[in-house]
Amino acid sequence: MVECIIDTGRAYVMNSNRSLQEKTYIISGKEQLNLLDKISVLRKKVWPDFLRLSDEIIFKVYERYPDFQISLLNEERELIGIANSIPLTWTNSFSELPNEGLNWIMDTGLKREQNIRSANTLGALSITVAPADRNQGISKILLHYLKRVAITHDLMSLIVPARPNLKSMYPLIPIEQYITWKKEGLIFDPWLRTHCSLGAHLINICHRSACITATIEQWEQWTGVKFPNDGDYVIKEALTPVKMDYMNNLGTYIEPNVWVYYPI
Template structure:
Protein backbone atom coordinates (compact mmCIF):
# COMPACT_ATOMS: atom_id res chain seq x y z
CA UNK A 1 0.00 0.00 0.00
CA UNK A 2 1.40 3.38 -1.03
CA UNK A 3 0.91 5.85 1.79
CA UNK A 4 1.32 9.55 2.32
CA UNK A 5 2.37 10.50 5.86
CA UNK A 6 1.76 14.00 7.23
CA UNK A 7 1.23 15.83 10.50
CA UNK A 8 -1.82 17.92 11.29
CA UNK A 9 0.50 20.90 11.71
CA UNK A 10 1.48 20.51 8.07
CA UNK A 11 -2.07 19.88 6.85
CA UNK A 12 -4.59 21.30 9.34
CA UNK A 13 -7.36 20.99 6.76
CA UNK A 14 -7.33 17.20 7.43
CA UNK A 15 -8.42 17.59 11.06
CA UNK A 16 -11.94 16.30 10.53
CA UNK A 17 -10.85 13.27 8.50
CA UNK A 18 -8.29 12.34 11.14
CA UNK A 19 -10.51 12.64 14.21
CA UNK A 20 -13.44 10.92 12.47
CA UNK A 21 -11.44 7.94 11.20
CA UNK A 22 -13.08 4.63 12.15
CA UNK A 23 -11.43 2.61 14.89
CA UNK A 24 -12.04 -0.60 16.84
CA UNK A 25 -11.72 0.56 20.46
CA UNK A 26 -14.07 -1.16 22.95
CA UNK A 27 -16.84 1.24 23.90
CA UNK A 28 -15.96 1.37 27.61
CA UNK A 29 -12.43 2.63 26.84
CA UNK A 30 -13.97 5.82 25.49
CA UNK A 31 -15.30 6.69 28.94
CA UNK A 32 -12.06 7.12 30.86
CA UNK A 33 -12.55 10.63 32.34
CA UNK A 34 -8.92 11.67 31.87
CA UNK A 35 -9.03 10.63 28.24
CA UNK A 36 -12.34 12.42 27.76
CA UNK A 37 -10.87 15.60 29.20
CA UNK A 38 -7.64 15.64 27.23
CA UNK A 39 -7.42 13.25 24.28
CA UNK A 40 -9.46 15.44 21.93
CA UNK A 41 -7.23 18.43 22.70
CA UNK A 42 -4.15 16.83 21.17
CA UNK A 43 -5.27 17.30 17.56
CA UNK A 44 -6.07 21.00 18.04
CA UNK A 45 -3.42 22.09 20.58
CA UNK A 46 -0.52 19.81 19.59
CA UNK A 47 -1.06 19.20 15.85
CA UNK A 48 2.68 18.71 15.27
CA UNK A 49 2.40 15.52 17.37
CA UNK A 50 -0.51 14.07 15.39
CA UNK A 51 0.61 12.05 12.37
CA UNK A 52 -1.66 10.40 9.87
CA UNK A 53 -1.43 8.18 6.81
CA UNK A 54 -3.51 8.42 3.65
CA UNK A 55 -3.93 5.70 1.05
CA UNK A 56 -3.93 6.19 -2.72
CA UNK A 57 -7.52 7.47 -2.62
CA UNK A 58 -6.73 10.11 -0.01
CA UNK A 59 -8.54 8.22 2.74
CA UNK A 60 -7.05 8.44 6.24
CA UNK A 61 -6.22 4.86 7.24
CA UNK A 62 -4.10 5.39 10.37
CA UNK A 63 -3.09 8.02 12.86
CA UNK A 64 -0.58 8.33 15.68
CA UNK A 65 -1.00 10.68 18.63
CA UNK A 66 1.81 11.61 21.03
CA UNK A 67 2.44 14.36 23.57
CA UNK A 68 5.55 16.08 24.96
CA UNK A 69 5.62 16.16 28.77
CA UNK A 70 7.93 16.61 31.75
CA UNK A 71 9.11 13.23 33.00
CA UNK A 72 12.33 14.04 34.89
CA UNK A 73 12.71 16.54 37.70
CA UNK A 74 14.41 19.86 37.04
CA UNK A 75 17.71 18.62 38.47
CA UNK A 76 17.70 15.61 36.13
CA UNK A 77 17.10 17.39 32.83
CA UNK A 78 19.86 17.39 30.26
CA UNK A 79 20.90 20.78 28.93
CA UNK A 80 21.70 19.82 25.36
CA UNK A 81 18.92 17.42 24.45
CA UNK A 82 15.48 16.67 25.84
CA UNK A 83 15.72 13.23 27.44
CA UNK A 84 13.42 12.57 30.39
CA UNK A 85 15.26 9.58 31.89
CA UNK A 86 12.82 9.75 34.80
CA UNK A 87 10.66 7.26 36.66
CA UNK A 88 7.72 6.16 34.55
CA UNK A 89 4.42 6.71 36.41
CA UNK A 90 2.22 3.92 37.72
CA UNK A 91 -0.84 5.70 36.32
CA UNK A 92 0.56 5.44 32.81
CA UNK A 93 -1.72 6.78 30.09
CA UNK A 94 -3.87 8.89 32.41
CA UNK A 95 -0.84 10.41 34.13
CA UNK A 96 0.91 11.31 30.88
CA UNK A 97 -2.15 13.09 29.49
CA UNK A 98 -2.67 15.02 32.72
CA UNK A 99 1.02 15.99 32.93
CA UNK A 100 1.21 17.07 29.31
CA UNK A 101 -1.63 19.57 29.54
CA UNK A 102 -0.82 20.72 33.08
CA UNK A 103 2.70 21.39 31.83
CA UNK A 104 1.38 23.49 28.99
CA UNK A 105 -0.79 25.46 31.40
CA UNK A 106 2.08 26.13 33.81
CA UNK A 107 4.81 26.59 31.22
CA UNK A 108 6.81 23.54 32.35
CA UNK A 109 9.35 22.56 29.67
CA UNK A 110 8.78 19.02 28.37
CA UNK A 111 11.71 16.62 28.38
CA UNK A 112 10.34 13.56 26.61
CA UNK A 113 7.54 12.40 24.33
CA UNK A 114 4.93 9.80 25.20
CA UNK A 115 2.98 7.79 22.70
CA UNK A 116 -0.74 8.13 23.35
CA UNK A 117 -2.29 6.03 20.61
CA UNK A 118 -1.60 4.44 17.27
CA UNK A 119 -4.84 3.53 15.54
CA UNK A 120 -5.29 1.74 12.23
CA UNK A 121 -8.66 1.83 10.49
CA UNK A 122 -10.37 -1.59 10.54
CA UNK A 123 -10.14 -2.05 6.77
CA UNK A 124 -6.37 -1.39 6.80
CA UNK A 125 -5.36 -3.66 9.66
CA UNK A 126 -3.01 -6.59 9.25
CA UNK A 127 -0.59 -4.95 6.82
CA UNK A 128 2.12 -3.70 9.15
CA UNK A 129 0.79 -0.15 9.22
CA UNK A 130 1.04 0.12 13.00
CA UNK A 131 4.81 -0.45 12.81
CA UNK A 132 5.14 2.26 10.16
CA UNK A 133 3.23 4.73 12.31
CA UNK A 134 5.39 3.88 15.34
CA UNK A 135 8.52 4.52 13.28
CA UNK A 136 7.09 7.84 12.10
CA UNK A 137 6.28 8.80 15.71
CA UNK A 138 9.86 8.06 16.76
CA UNK A 139 11.22 10.12 13.86
CA UNK A 140 8.89 12.98 14.70
CA UNK A 141 10.02 13.11 18.34
CA UNK A 142 13.66 13.11 17.25
CA UNK A 143 12.98 15.91 14.76
CA UNK A 144 11.54 17.98 17.63
CA UNK A 145 14.74 17.54 19.63
CA UNK A 146 13.75 14.76 22.03
CA UNK A 147 16.00 11.87 22.99
CA UNK A 148 13.38 9.24 23.77
CA UNK A 149 9.79 8.16 23.31
CA UNK A 150 8.02 6.30 26.08
CA UNK A 151 4.86 4.34 25.50
CA UNK A 152 2.18 3.04 27.91
CA UNK A 153 1.39 0.11 25.65
CA UNK A 154 -1.99 -1.63 25.63
CA UNK A 155 -0.98 -5.19 24.62
CA UNK A 156 -3.16 -6.24 21.72
CA UNK A 157 -3.77 -9.87 22.73
CA UNK A 158 -4.00 -9.47 26.51
CA UNK A 159 -7.81 -9.36 26.34
CA UNK A 160 -7.69 -13.08 25.47
CA UNK A 161 -6.18 -13.74 28.92
CA UNK A 162 -7.92 -11.30 31.29
CA UNK A 163 -7.05 -13.35 34.40
CA UNK A 164 -3.33 -13.54 33.65
CA UNK A 165 -1.40 -10.96 35.72
CA UNK A 166 0.07 -8.25 33.50
CA UNK A 167 3.37 -8.63 35.35
CA UNK A 168 3.55 -12.15 33.92
CA UNK A 169 2.07 -11.47 30.49
CA UNK A 170 4.22 -8.42 29.69
CA UNK A 171 7.49 -10.31 29.98
CA UNK A 172 6.44 -13.55 28.29
CA UNK A 173 8.58 -14.30 25.24
CA UNK A 174 8.59 -16.61 22.25
CA UNK A 175 11.35 -19.06 21.36
CA UNK A 176 13.11 -16.30 19.39
CA UNK A 177 13.25 -14.05 22.46
CA UNK A 178 10.69 -11.54 21.19
CA UNK A 179 7.57 -10.73 23.22
CA UNK A 180 4.62 -13.08 23.05
CA UNK A 181 2.22 -10.19 22.54
CA UNK A 182 2.00 -8.90 18.92
CA UNK A 183 1.90 -5.17 19.78
CA UNK A 184 4.71 -5.42 22.31
CA UNK A 185 6.64 -7.33 19.66
CA UNK A 186 6.27 -4.41 17.23
CA UNK A 187 7.69 -2.02 19.84
CA UNK A 188 10.67 -4.25 20.64
CA UNK A 189 11.45 -4.79 16.97
CA UNK A 190 11.45 -1.00 16.56
CA UNK A 191 14.06 -0.67 19.29
CA UNK A 192 11.90 -0.32 22.39
CA UNK A 193 12.72 -1.90 25.74
CA UNK A 194 9.98 -3.21 28.03
CA UNK A 195 10.60 -1.54 31.38
CA UNK A 196 7.72 -2.28 33.73
CA UNK A 197 3.96 -2.46 34.18
CA UNK A 198 1.82 0.63 34.73
CA UNK A 199 -0.74 -1.02 37.06
CA UNK A 200 -3.38 1.73 36.90
CA UNK A 201 -2.91 3.23 33.45
CA UNK A 202 -6.59 3.89 32.80
CA UNK A 203 -9.62 3.86 35.11
CA UNK A 204 -13.27 3.70 34.13
CA UNK A 205 -15.79 3.90 36.98
CA UNK A 206 -19.45 3.97 36.03
CA UNK A 207 -22.94 2.91 37.02
CA UNK A 208 -24.15 -0.63 36.34
CA UNK A 209 -26.61 0.78 33.82
CA UNK A 210 -23.76 2.32 31.85
CA UNK A 211 -21.73 -0.88 31.89
CA UNK A 212 -24.76 -2.85 30.73
CA UNK A 213 -25.27 -0.41 27.88
CA UNK A 214 -21.61 -0.52 26.81
CA UNK A 215 -21.19 -4.30 27.00
CA UNK A 216 -24.60 -5.99 26.81
CA UNK A 217 -23.72 -7.92 29.97
CA UNK A 218 -26.04 -8.12 33.01
CA UNK A 219 -23.59 -6.84 35.64
CA UNK A 220 -25.72 -8.34 38.40
CA UNK A 221 -23.13 -10.53 40.16
CA UNK A 222 -20.63 -9.21 42.68
CA UNK A 223 -16.94 -9.66 41.97
CA UNK A 224 -14.93 -9.84 38.78
CA UNK A 225 -16.67 -9.69 35.39
CA UNK A 226 -14.85 -10.57 32.19
CA UNK A 227 -15.74 -8.06 29.46
CA UNK A 228 -14.86 -8.49 25.77
CA UNK A 229 -11.91 -6.25 24.94
CA UNK A 230 -10.93 -5.67 28.57
CA UNK A 231 -7.37 -6.54 29.57
CA UNK A 232 -8.42 -7.46 33.11
CA UNK A 233 -11.82 -8.19 34.66
CA UNK A 234 -14.11 -5.38 35.77
CA UNK A 235 -14.89 -5.20 39.49
CA UNK A 236 -18.67 -5.18 39.95
CA UNK A 237 -20.53 -3.97 43.08
CA UNK A 238 -24.26 -4.59 42.42
CA UNK A 239 -25.40 -3.58 45.91
CA UNK A 240 -23.69 -0.22 45.48
CA UNK A 241 -24.71 0.26 41.87
CA UNK A 242 -21.31 0.68 40.21
CA UNK A 243 -18.44 -1.18 38.54
CA UNK A 244 -14.80 -0.16 38.13
CA UNK A 245 -12.24 -1.10 35.50
CA UNK A 246 -8.57 -0.41 36.24
CA UNK A 247 -6.46 -1.21 33.20
CA UNK A 248 -2.77 -2.04 33.44
CA UNK A 249 -0.50 -1.12 30.53
CA UNK A 250 3.14 -1.86 29.82
CA UNK A 251 5.79 0.85 29.79
CA UNK A 252 8.19 0.67 26.85
CA UNK A 253 11.14 3.05 26.37
CA UNK A 254 12.47 3.95 22.93
CA UNK A 255 15.86 5.63 22.99
CA UNK A 256 16.27 7.66 19.81
Protein backbone atom coordinates in the same frame (compact mmCIF):
# COMPACT_ATOMS: atom_id res chain seq x y z
CA MET B 1 9.45 -7.72 7.14
CA VAL B 2 8.32 -4.17 6.49
CA GLU B 3 10.61 -1.48 5.15
CA CYS B 4 9.72 2.19 5.64
CA ILE B 5 10.94 5.15 3.62
CA ILE B 6 9.47 8.48 4.75
CA ASP B 7 9.95 11.91 3.23
CA THR B 8 8.10 15.19 3.63
CA GLY B 9 4.41 14.47 3.48
CA ARG B 10 4.66 10.95 2.07
CA ALA B 11 5.50 7.48 3.31
CA TYR B 12 6.25 4.53 1.07
CA VAL B 13 5.70 1.09 2.54
CA MET B 14 7.17 -2.06 1.08
CA ASN B 15 5.53 -5.19 2.46
CA SER B 16 7.59 -8.16 1.33
CA ASN B 17 4.88 -10.63 2.35
CA ARG B 18 2.55 -9.24 -0.33
CA SER B 19 5.25 -8.25 -2.83
CA LEU B 20 3.70 -4.88 -3.50
CA GLN B 21 4.32 -1.23 -2.81
CA GLU B 22 1.56 0.79 -1.21
CA LYS B 23 1.75 4.55 -1.35
CA THR B 24 0.57 6.38 1.72
CA TYR B 25 0.60 10.03 2.78
CA ILE B 26 1.62 11.46 6.13
CA ILE B 27 -0.11 14.55 7.50
CA SER B 28 0.91 16.38 10.66
CA GLY B 29 0.16 19.77 12.15
CA LYS B 30 -2.94 21.95 11.95
CA GLU B 31 -3.99 20.53 8.59
CA GLN B 32 -5.37 17.59 10.58
CA LEU B 33 -8.04 19.81 12.13
CA ASN B 34 -9.89 19.34 8.84
CA LEU B 35 -9.86 15.57 9.46
CA LEU B 36 -11.37 15.52 12.94
CA ASP B 37 -14.65 13.95 11.78
CA LYS B 38 -12.76 11.15 10.02
CA ILE B 39 -10.47 10.73 13.01
CA SER B 40 -13.52 10.33 15.25
CA VAL B 41 -15.05 7.71 12.93
CA LEU B 42 -11.84 5.67 12.76
CA ARG B 43 -11.33 5.73 16.52
CA LYS B 44 -14.89 4.50 17.04
CA LYS B 45 -14.23 1.60 14.67
CA VAL B 46 -11.10 0.53 16.50
CA TRP B 47 -11.39 1.27 20.22
CA PRO B 48 -13.98 -0.31 22.53
CA ASP B 49 -16.55 2.13 23.88
CA PHE B 50 -15.42 1.78 27.48
CA LEU B 51 -11.79 2.58 26.69
CA ARG B 52 -11.93 5.11 23.86
CA LEU B 53 -11.03 8.69 24.73
CA SER B 54 -13.96 11.01 24.08
CA ASP B 55 -13.96 13.25 21.03
CA GLU B 56 -13.85 16.25 23.36
CA ILE B 57 -10.58 15.06 24.88
CA ILE B 58 -8.89 13.86 21.71
CA PHE B 59 -9.86 17.01 19.79
CA LYS B 60 -8.29 19.06 22.57
CA VAL B 61 -5.06 17.10 22.02
CA TYR B 62 -5.14 18.04 18.32
CA GLU B 63 -5.86 21.68 19.08
CA ARG B 64 -3.15 22.04 21.71
CA TYR B 65 -0.45 19.83 20.18
CA PRO B 66 -1.14 19.57 16.42
CA ASP B 67 2.49 19.04 15.46
CA PHE B 68 2.67 15.92 17.63
CA GLN B 69 -0.27 14.13 15.97
CA ILE B 70 0.14 12.01 12.84
CA SER B 71 -2.43 10.98 10.24
CA LEU B 72 -1.73 8.36 7.58
CA LEU B 73 -3.82 8.32 4.39
CA ASN B 74 -3.83 5.78 1.58
CA GLU B 75 -3.59 6.54 -2.13
CA GLU B 76 -7.34 7.28 -2.23
CA ARG B 77 -6.80 9.78 0.62
CA GLU B 78 -8.71 7.59 3.06
CA LEU B 79 -7.59 7.79 6.69
CA ILE B 80 -6.01 4.46 7.64
CA GLY B 81 -3.84 5.26 10.65
CA ILE B 82 -3.41 7.72 13.51
CA ALA B 83 -0.66 8.35 16.05
CA ASN B 84 -1.35 10.61 19.01
CA SER B 85 1.27 11.97 21.38
CA ILE B 86 2.04 14.75 23.85
CA PRO B 87 5.42 16.40 24.60
CA LEU B 88 6.48 16.01 28.22
CA THR B 89 9.24 16.92 30.62
CA TRP B 90 10.76 13.93 32.42
CA THR B 91 14.00 14.25 34.38
CA ASN B 92 13.95 11.12 36.55
CA SER B 93 15.08 7.63 35.61
CA PHE B 94 12.77 5.90 33.14
CA SER B 95 12.49 3.05 35.64
CA GLU B 96 10.52 5.54 37.77
CA LEU B 97 7.86 6.31 35.17
CA PRO B 98 4.47 6.65 36.88
CA ASN B 99 2.20 3.71 37.58
CA GLU B 100 -0.64 5.72 36.00
CA GLY B 101 0.78 5.42 32.48
CA LEU B 102 -1.72 6.75 29.95
CA ASN B 103 -3.65 8.67 32.60
CA TRP B 104 -0.45 10.42 33.66
CA ILE B 105 0.37 11.50 30.09
CA MET B 106 -3.15 12.86 29.65
CA ASP B 107 -3.13 14.63 33.01
CA THR B 108 0.29 16.15 32.38
CA GLY B 109 -0.52 17.25 28.85
CA LEU B 110 -4.06 18.57 29.26
CA LYS B 111 -4.72 19.44 32.88
CA ARG B 112 -1.42 21.11 33.62
CA GLU B 113 0.37 23.93 31.87
CA GLN B 114 2.90 22.16 29.66
CA ASN B 115 5.69 24.25 28.16
CA ILE B 116 6.58 22.62 24.84
CA ARG B 117 9.92 24.41 24.74
CA SER B 118 11.03 22.76 27.98
CA ALA B 119 9.86 19.28 26.95
CA ASN B 120 12.49 16.57 26.54
CA THR B 121 10.32 13.48 26.00
CA LEU B 122 7.48 12.49 23.70
CA GLY B 123 4.69 10.49 25.34
CA ALA B 124 2.58 8.39 22.97
CA LEU B 125 -1.14 8.14 23.72
CA SER B 126 -2.19 5.62 21.10
CA ILE B 127 -1.62 4.11 17.69
CA THR B 128 -4.84 3.49 15.75
CA VAL B 129 -4.94 1.44 12.53
CA ALA B 130 -8.03 0.85 10.39
CA PRO B 131 -9.17 -2.81 10.71
CA ALA B 132 -8.92 -3.40 6.95
CA ASP B 133 -5.31 -2.18 6.89
CA ARG B 134 -3.81 -4.16 9.75
CA ASN B 135 -0.83 -6.51 9.39
CA GLN B 136 0.71 -4.33 6.68
CA GLY B 137 3.26 -2.49 8.78
CA ILE B 138 1.13 0.62 9.35
CA SER B 139 1.79 0.68 13.10
CA LYS B 140 5.54 0.52 12.42
CA ILE B 141 5.26 3.45 10.02
CA LEU B 142 3.43 5.49 12.67
CA LEU B 143 5.94 4.63 15.40
CA HIS B 144 8.80 5.46 13.07
CA TYR B 145 7.24 8.82 12.32
CA LEU B 146 6.64 9.57 16.00
CA LYS B 147 10.37 9.14 16.47
CA ARG B 148 10.94 11.54 13.60
CA VAL B 149 8.64 14.06 15.32
CA ALA B 150 10.65 13.68 18.53
CA ILE B 151 13.89 14.31 16.63
CA THR B 152 12.42 17.36 14.88
CA HIS B 153 11.54 18.90 18.25
CA ASP B 154 14.88 18.01 19.88
CA LEU B 155 13.29 15.52 22.27
CA MET B 156 15.55 12.85 23.72
CA SER B 157 13.17 9.91 23.95
CA LEU B 158 9.81 8.42 23.08
CA ILE B 159 7.85 6.66 25.83
CA VAL B 160 4.76 4.53 25.30
CA PRO B 161 2.34 3.00 27.82
CA ALA B 162 1.92 0.03 25.48
CA ARG B 163 -1.35 -1.89 25.60
CA PRO B 164 -0.58 -5.62 25.17
CA ASN B 165 -3.66 -6.27 23.06
CA LEU B 166 -3.55 -10.06 23.04
CA LYS B 167 -3.87 -10.12 26.81
CA SER B 168 -7.60 -9.62 26.26
CA MET B 169 -7.59 -13.35 25.45
CA TYR B 170 -6.13 -14.04 28.91
CA PRO B 171 -7.84 -11.55 31.26
CA LEU B 172 -7.36 -13.72 34.36
CA ILE B 173 -3.61 -14.08 33.93
CA PRO B 174 -1.60 -11.52 35.95
CA ILE B 175 0.19 -9.03 33.73
CA GLU B 176 3.48 -9.86 35.48
CA GLN B 177 3.16 -13.43 34.25
CA TYR B 178 1.77 -12.60 30.82
CA ILE B 179 4.70 -10.41 29.75
CA THR B 180 7.16 -13.25 30.45
CA TRP B 181 5.52 -15.56 27.90
CA LYS B 182 7.53 -16.40 24.79
CA LYS B 183 6.68 -17.59 21.29
CA GLU B 184 9.53 -19.08 19.28
CA GLY B 185 11.97 -17.32 21.57
CA LEU B 186 10.34 -13.90 21.19
CA ILE B 187 7.90 -11.98 23.36
CA PHE B 188 4.47 -13.60 23.07
CA ASP B 189 2.39 -10.45 22.76
CA PRO B 190 2.52 -9.14 19.16
CA TRP B 191 2.32 -5.45 20.07
CA LEU B 192 5.11 -5.66 22.63
CA ARG B 193 7.06 -7.75 20.12
CA THR B 194 6.62 -5.01 17.51
CA HIS B 195 8.05 -2.41 19.87
CA CYS B 196 11.06 -4.59 20.65
CA SER B 197 11.67 -5.22 16.94
CA LEU B 198 11.94 -1.44 16.47
CA GLY B 199 14.58 -1.07 19.17
CA ALA B 200 12.41 -0.25 22.19
CA HIS B 201 13.16 -1.29 25.76
CA LEU B 202 10.43 -2.65 28.03
CA ILE B 203 10.82 -0.73 31.30
CA ASN B 204 8.14 -1.82 33.74
CA ILE B 205 4.42 -2.31 34.23
CA CYS B 206 2.13 0.68 34.77
CA HIS B 207 -0.63 -1.10 36.68
CA ARG B 208 -3.14 1.76 36.62
CA SER B 209 -2.57 3.08 33.12
CA ALA B 210 -6.28 3.40 32.36
CA CYS B 211 -8.89 3.63 35.13
CA ILE B 212 -12.53 3.81 34.06
CA THR B 213 -15.45 4.11 36.48
CA ALA B 214 -19.07 4.43 35.43
CA THR B 215 -22.55 3.41 36.51
CA ILE B 216 -23.52 -0.21 36.00
CA GLU B 217 -26.11 0.91 33.45
CA GLN B 218 -23.39 2.70 31.48
CA TRP B 219 -21.24 -0.43 31.49
CA GLU B 220 -24.17 -2.46 30.22
CA GLN B 221 -24.65 0.02 27.38
CA TRP B 222 -20.95 -0.02 26.50
CA THR B 223 -20.61 -3.81 26.50
CA GLY B 224 -24.07 -5.18 25.71
CA VAL B 225 -23.66 -7.42 28.76
CA LYS B 226 -25.93 -7.66 31.81
CA PHE B 227 -24.27 -7.52 35.23
CA PRO B 228 -26.89 -8.90 37.66
CA ASN B 229 -24.75 -9.04 40.82
CA ASP B 230 -21.60 -7.78 42.48
CA GLY B 231 -18.42 -9.37 41.23
CA ASP B 232 -15.64 -9.43 38.66
CA TYR B 233 -16.74 -9.88 35.04
CA VAL B 234 -14.75 -10.76 31.94
CA ILE B 235 -15.77 -8.54 29.02
CA LYS B 236 -14.73 -8.43 25.39
CA GLU B 237 -11.47 -6.58 24.62
CA ALA B 238 -10.68 -5.87 28.27
CA LEU B 239 -7.28 -6.93 29.58
CA THR B 240 -8.57 -7.54 33.10
CA PRO B 241 -12.03 -8.13 34.61
CA VAL B 242 -14.33 -5.22 35.40
CA LYS B 243 -15.57 -5.05 39.01
CA MET B 244 -19.25 -4.33 39.68
CA ASP B 245 -20.31 -2.76 42.99
CA TYR B 246 -24.09 -2.61 43.34
CA MET B 247 -24.07 -0.79 46.67
CA ASN B 248 -22.40 2.20 45.02
CA ASN B 249 -23.79 1.56 41.52
CA LEU B 250 -20.29 1.57 40.07
CA GLY B 251 -18.32 -0.53 37.65
CA THR B 252 -14.56 -0.11 37.79
CA TYR B 253 -12.00 -1.19 35.21
CA ILE B 254 -8.29 -0.80 35.90
CA GLU B 255 -6.04 -1.63 32.96
CA PRO B 256 -2.33 -2.37 33.21
CA ASN B 257 -0.01 -1.37 30.38
CA VAL B 258 3.73 -1.76 29.86
CA TRP B 259 6.06 1.22 29.76
CA VAL B 260 8.16 1.12 26.60
CA TYR B 261 11.14 3.43 26.03
CA TYR B 262 12.80 4.42 22.76
CA PRO B 263 16.08 6.33 23.00
CA ILE B 264 16.27 8.95 20.26
